[in-house]
Amino acid sequence: MAEALVFHSAYDPPEPWKAALEAELPELEFRLSHEIGDPADVRYALIWKPPAGFLSFFPNLQLVVNLGAGVDALLSRHDIPDIPVTRICDxxxxxxxxxxxxxxxxxxxxxxxxxxxxxxxxxxxxxxxxxxxxxxxxxxxxxxxxxxxxxxxxxxxxxxxxxxxxxxxxxxxxxxxxxxxxxxxxxxxxxxxxxxxxxxxxxxxxxxxxxxxxxxxxxx
Ligand SMILES: NC(=O)c1ccc[n+]([C@@H]2O[C@H](COP(=O)([O-])OP(=O)(O)OC[C@H]3O[C@@H](n4cnc5c(N)ncnc54)[C@H](OP(=O)(O)O)[C@@H]3O)[C@@H](O)[C@H]2O)c1
Structure with a gap:
């Protein structure tokens, strides 16, 4: 089974993240939220304000990386699974x-x-x-x-x-x-x-x- 990361943000361009992640983690597949393929492949989510229900779509999700410093809104969502959530400190x-x-x-x-x-x-x-x-x-x-x-x-x-x-x-x-x-x-x-x-x-x-x-x- 492929190991993939799903990216979703209405504000951040995916290209720099894709390039940086491919350089460090060449085996990890970088997928955009509208080209997910098999949701079971997705282990990691790199996201900013995804639509409601987005996070419950991936049965094997292991880590959420918030593309921002504030996780307040993320943690109060109903679709957030009981897995680690990290954020960006800039x-x-x-x-x-x-x-x-x-x-x-x-x-x-x-x-x-x-x-x-x-x-x-x-x-x-x-x-x-x-x-x-x-x-x-x-x-x-x-x-x-x-x-x-x-x-x-x-x-x-x-x-x-x-x-x-x-x-x-x-x-x-x-x-x-x-x-x-x-x-x-x-x-x-x-x-x-x-x-x-x-x-x-x-x-x-x-x-x-x-x-x-x-x-x-x-x-x-
Ligand atoms: N960091 C950024 O660049 C950034 C940018 C824009 C907006 N924001 C927003 O600004 C807010 C603060 O950001 P941050 O990065 O400084 O957060 P943070 O590193 O998590 O710090 C939060 C601080 O609030 C304290 N705190 C939380 N709940 C508390 C409670 N119930 N009673 C007393 N103290 C409590 C924490 O105390 P303890 O240390 O004792 O846990 C900690 O000192 C967040 O809402 C974030 O969304 C952050």
């Missing part, structure tokens, strides 16, 4: 996300919305700038993205604290973990950044009651 994506977090935090730390409003209203205003080290930023989620964003904020001198499910030990970051630590964490986060996946456990984690725990004037 340093360039982490950098892009970290730079966006830096942009958003600086925007609030330097009161840019106040100046933008003054500019729209055509009056001169001045607020004394606050030092980054006087501003505590809280990051919910210390995975690939949260850790990269936290490190970027530390580099800019912010006081950074992070919260995750399991305890971390990261340079320059006050790490907390677990639900018991969450109220204190929120109460001391002047700017709150959420880098959590959306799962059954994190959905509605931030409700009105928890948002009310943030310090007065906190930004989210």
């Amino acid at each position: 340093p360039d994506m982490s950098r892009m996300m970290a730079s966006f977090v830096l942009f958003a935090v600086l925007r609030h730390a330097r009161d840019i919305p106040v100046f933008e409003r003054a500019q729209r209203e055509r009056h001169w205003t001045f607020l004394p700038p606050r030092s980054a080290e006087d501003i505590r930023v809280g990051i919910l989620g210390l995975g690939e993205l949260g850790t990269a964003a936290a490190a970027e904020l530390v580099r800019h001198g912010f006081r950074v604290q992070g919260w995750s499910r399991t305890q971390k030990d990261l340079p320059g970051i006050d790490c907390a973990s677990g639900m018991d630590a969450l109220p204190d964490f929120l109460a001391t986060s002047e700017i709150l950044v959420v880098m959590l996946p959306l799962t059954d456990q994190t959905r509605h984690l931030l409700d009105a009651e928890r948002l009310a725990m943030l310090p007065k004037g906190a930004k989210f």
Whole structure:
């Protein structure tokens, strides 16, 4: 029986993946999702957002490789078999996300919305700038993205604290973990950044009651 990998993505071109896999694994057949042949040959799925039912079509599937970093949507599907699921961690994506977090935090730390409003209203205003080290930023989620964003904020001198499910030990970051630590964490986060996946456990984690725990004037 042939050993095949099925590729499906509406966004990613298959050619570079085919070339890379054929170079490393010449015996593995690379098949596109509309040219599957015998579904029993398929052991591996390299996919991004396949249609509903796609994954239950292959009786011998052993591994799902998600063509992206977020597996939240994949894991909540009904057709996902009980087999390992891996994802792609791309340093360039982490950098892009970290730079966006830096942009958003600086925007609030330097009161840019106040100046933008003054500019729209055509009056001169001045607020004394606050030092980054006087501003505590809280990051919910210390995975690939949260850790990269936290490190970027530390580099800019912010006081950074992070919260995750399991305890971390990261340079320059006050790490907390677990639900018991969450109220204190929120109460001391002047700017709150959420880098959590959306799962059954994190959905509605931030409700009105928890948002009310943030310090007065906190930004989210
Ligand atoms: N990585 C990327 O390039 C990328 C790009 C775009 C979007 N995203 C999205 O961004 C989100 C985060 O991505 P990631 O790559 O950083 O994920 P990740 O590496 O899996 O990290 C997730 C973090 O959230 C924490 N967490 C998960 N469930 C929790 C819970 N119930 N309570 C407390 N903490 C919890 C984890 O804690 P533990 O470490 O203790 O398990 C971990 O620190 C995902 O939804 C992903 O889809 C990621």
